[in-house]
Amino acid sequence: MSIIELKEITKIFEGRSESVKALDKVTLNVDKGDIYGIIGYSGAGKSTLVRLFNGLEIASGGTLKVLGQEISELKTKELRAFRQKLGMIFQHFNLLWSKTVLENIELPLKMAGVSKIKRKQRAEELVSLVGLAGHEDHYPNQLSGGQKQRVGIARALANNPEILLSDESTSALDPQTTDEILDLLLDLNRKLELTIVLITHEMHVIRRIANKVAVMEKGRVIEQGEVVELFNYPKTETTRKFVQQDIDPRSEDTSEFVMKVLQKNPTARFAELIFNIPDQSRS
Numbered sequence: 523m524s525i526i527e528l529k530e531i532t533k534i535f536e537g538r539s540e541s542v543k544a545l546d547k548v549t550l551n552v553d554k555g556d557i558y559g560i561i562g563y564s565g566a567g568k569s570t571l572v573r574l575f576n577g578l579e580i581a582s583g584g585t586l587k588v589l590g591q592e593i594s595e596l597k598t599k600e601l602r603a604f605r606q607k608l609g610m611i612f613q614h615f616n617l618l619w620s621k622t623v624l625e626n627i628e629l630p631l632k633m634a635g636v637s638k639i640k641r642k643q644r645a646e647e648l649v650s651l652v653g654l655a656g657h658e659d660h661y662p663n664q665l666s667g668g669q670k671q672r673v674g675i676a677r678a679l680a681n682n683p684e685i686l687l688s689d690e691s692t693s694a695l696d697p698q699t700t701d702e703i704l705d706l707l708l709d710l711n712r713k714l715e716l717t718i719v720l721i722t723h724e725m726h727v728i729r730r731i732a733n734k735v736a737v738m739e740k741g742r743v744i745e746q747g748e749v750v751e752l753f754n755y756p757k758t759e760t761t762r763k764f765v766q767q768d769i770d771p772r773s774e775d776t777s778e779f780v781m782k783v784l785q786k787n788p789t790a791r792f793a794e795l796i797f798n799i800p801d802q803s804r805s
Contacts (some may be wrong), residue, residue: 524573525685526552531584533741544570546741547584552719552734557711559720559749561764562738566600568721571738572687576608576720577601589684605798606634609678613690615670617662622645623649623673641741648676652706668699679714679741686710696795706729725768729753737761800802 533545545567558570560637573579574586577593586593589607596604617626627645636644641660649658652672662670671691678686687738692700708731710716720732728749736746737760744758756762 523553523554524547524613525554525589526550526558526587526719527587529585531571531574531586532582533567533574533579533615534582543573544741545581548738548741548743550736550743550746551582552717554717554733555609557708557713557718557720557732559722559732559735560738561722561725561735563723563760565740566738567741568738569689572689572719572721573689575685576605606630606681607683608685608687609681609683610687610689611671611674611691615662615674615694617670617673617677619662621658623654623665624659625792626662626673627676627680630677634681644680647674648679651679651710652676660760662686666699667695670701671695671699672706675703675710679710682780684717686718687721688718689737690723691720692722693724700727701730707731725764729768737764 528548528550531545531548532543535542535544544677548567560570560571570579574581575588577596580594591604593601593604618629621629624642624645627648628641631641631644636766646658649655652675654672654676656670657665657669662673665673674691675686678750686707692703695703703760704727707718707720711718711731720727722728732749734747735749737752737758738741739758739760740743745752745756745761752761753765756765
């Protein structure tokens with residue numbers, strides 16, 4: 523069942539001297555329970571797209587339904603209630619530095635009018651869920667980057683959203699921490715039956731946890747489908763570049779990915795090329 527439906531979505535930003543078409547006839551569907559990746563280089567339009575999902579931007583043309591609701595038709599009060607069904611995590615965490623871990627997580631609940639006792643109870647549940655037990659009274663400057671992002675994830679889950687939007691949420695993290703956060707998102711997807719939309723420019727992120735992907739370029743979706751299928755049969759040059767840049771045959775998750783490809787296409791063949799380049803400094 524599709525819970526995000528886009529048909530011929532266009533977004534134009536009007537400037538003083540000229541207009542910019544950020545999105546150009548984008549059509550895609552996200553089903554309940556998907557971890558749906560949207561990948562593209564800088565300027566591809568992916569961040570604009572995710573801002574349409576929660577009504578921070580309104581499309582210039584086309585139709586967009588999220589959880590069965592046409593976003594452009596929602597009044598201010600309805601939009602406020604609708605946004606509680608979506609959680610969002612960001613690249614730079616967006617935490618309040620004067621608030622503790624618990625207080626940061628409680629913030630959306632406080633804004634929603636939840637009582638103090640219930641806010642604290644829910645925040646404590648989420649602290650445990652994201653692996654931050656023992657850090658409840660810490661401030662953001664006492665946390666590592668990965669811990670800060672865990673606070674951001676817990677805060678995004680405070681109102682029990684049906685959809686989690688992730689806008690480059692691992693881009694500021696080192697590779698090991700990135701994998702830990704991705705494993706957490708995968709675990710949340712399974713435990714909570716949470717639909718996740720990943721906005722990224724890193725194919726590793728897509729390959730690690732997504733089941734479907736759309737590749738964007740210059741405001742258009744140039745390719746979309748199941749992740750294994752796209753890695754196996756990339757149709758565009760941009761997609762081929764993403765795939766070629768990503769695959770490391772020695773990594774553990776690449777081995778897992780290869781197994782998935784072989785399950786889908788038993789006749790697929792993989793080759794590792796090793797180049798022995800002479801040391802020119804000795805000549």
